[in-house]
Amino acid sequence: MQKALSVLTKRPGAAALAFVLLAGGAGAAAAAAGKELPPKATLADVIKASNAADWRPLDPENTLYMELPAGRVVIELAPAFAPRHAANIRAMAREHYFDGLAILRSQDNWVVQWGDPDEKNPKPLKTAQAKLAGEFTVPLSNDKHFTRLPDRDGYAPQVGHSNGFPVGRDPKNKQTWLAHCYGMVGVARGNEADSGNGGALYAVIGNAPRHLDRNITVVGRVVSGMSLLSVLPRGAAPMGFYDKPEQMVPIQAVRLAADVPEAERSRLEVMRTDTATYAAAVEAQRNRGGPWTKVAAGHIDLCNAPSPSANPPLDLNQPISHPAARRGRRGTTVGHCLIRRKRLSGLIYNAGHERAYPSSSYPGFAGPAYFPDRCRRGGGAALGRGQGVAGKCARRGFLADYGAPGGRRGQAYLHHR
Secondary structure (H helix, E strand, O other): OOOOOOOOOOOOOOOOOOOOOOOHHHHHHHHHOOOOOOOOOOHHHHHHOOOHHHEEEOOHHHEEEEEEOOEEEEEEEOOOOOHHHHHHHHHHHHOOOOOOOEEEEEOOOOEEEEEOOOOOOOOOOOOOOOOOOOOOOEEHHHOOOEEEEOOOOOOOOEEEEEOOEEEEEEOOOOEEEEOOOOOEEEEOOOOOOOOOOOOOEEEEOOOOOHHHOOOOOEEEEEEEOHHHHHOOOOOOOHHHEOOOHHHOEEOOEEEEHHHOOHHHOOOOEEEOOOOHHHHHHHHHHHOOOOOOOOOOOOOOOHHHOOOOEEOOOOOOOOOOOOOOOOOOOOOOEEEEEEEEOOEEEEEEEOOOOOOEEOHHHOOOOOOOOEOOOOOOOOOEEEEOOOOOOOOOOOOOOOOOOOOOOOOOOOEEEEOEO
């Protein structure tokens, strides 16, 4: 029976980074000789051994929250590679241009696209520009954070990452650009290079269409929420467009994180790609060890070396409470109670992982639950939505049962720590 392989993109905190990097040639030689490859650090091992300096938070001024009925999609803009389009998208978000528009295309192994479904009577712009020149490439001088991959590439003289984004570059012509990898976000356009302004965007949901590089303005990437986009039903019309209005997915809102109250923001970090830890993460995928792997590839494609993202770990030495916590939305929540300086806070438990997070920091959740009373011995359960006394855990306390918008009614339980 085959064993499922999975990588948990979580960072449990500071730890020593200790492993040996083996050359791909040595792995291939071992395979040729019929020997088992020696075990090596996996990507999960590298992430587990990372420390705080290996990660960076998202910039709220360049982070978009696209709210869909199924949840939140978090998009990080890359103004260094498309400064005019990034500024225009920020302007559209602030004038609520995207609110009420829709996802109107889902093409298998290609892209999901969203924008205005009414081309005859388009939604008017306020401060944003209706037309922009294409930003297919930018000068090398725009990129201050390039880290090169040594692996050869068929689409660019050099490839690597800049601040977490996959990029190609041509030193001879002194140009650089964002690559069309999975999850990258581009600006839809017509035949004319200046026919896109950021009002219609798409995310790559299939095999990387790198032949689009330098032909479309790429403005950023999806950091969280790809699972909401990649599972959408495919459109039956040509190029995957939906041919019936009821098939389109409404966009409830698009906001800049900077304009969202801090308690409602998604607390996400991405691994810095200019660190030794990221180099180790790439090597762990370029030359995988045994015993499962029989032949180490000795090569990695640009789009197979994304920068991991994660929820930052909770500092359990700090009290977390929220006076605005109220009855929650329907959903399933697992709560933990902690006593810190005689203050008690409800936490969302990240199912499948070992750490607990404040509910406001976990994507899709609304805010931390608040326990007004001291946690005592034992535990209990609170079913349904909103409040419920949790056995012996609290006398007057309640657990605000927060879940993803539109989630099913579920249960919440407390666990004393």
